Amino acid sequence: MKVLILEDEPGIARELRETLVRLRPEVELLATLDSVQEALDWFSLTKPLDLVLSDIQLSDGLSFDLFRQIEIRAPVIFCTAFDQYAIRAFEANGIDYLLKPVDEGRLGVALDKFERLRHFFAAQSESYSKSMDRTMEVLKPSVRTTLLAQGNGRLIPVRVEDISYLHSSQGLVTAQVHELRHFLEQTLDELEA
16 A cells, blocks of 8 residues: 655654554555645656545645645545544545544544445456456457449449448448449448447
């Protein structure tokens, strides 16, 4: 799990890192950033990540300023001392909202929630992908490069790419190829299929 921490108070950032590593030793801490501008610079390098732990008030503004300026697809667990931003937090990819001081048990519950959501959406994505593969296989058209037309008492192969248009009149289907008109045995519905 690749995690980015946005926190401007060094002591709280350290505690958050230590707690996170205790709860999830396999975690990869990508960076700890303390400002909106520093985060903008970091994201301009397009580093992939799984989760953001974010304070709301950073050294140069609100973390919401960051989320308004760039699209961050990773879920966010907000860790803040202010309860009045809860609604805005969930509008900015928030999956949980923890009040400081962050309780280790509460952070554990938030991380469990993140992992459940990640597994759920991964399974849904895999299922969707398999379903789309099956659908595309069923719908895969059989590509015909030529049609057989009647002309002068014999069958003539006509390249599909040479046909300008098909026309049906009084039960006869014709294929217009340059200045020539060729009669086809199939109906327009059969040709469309």
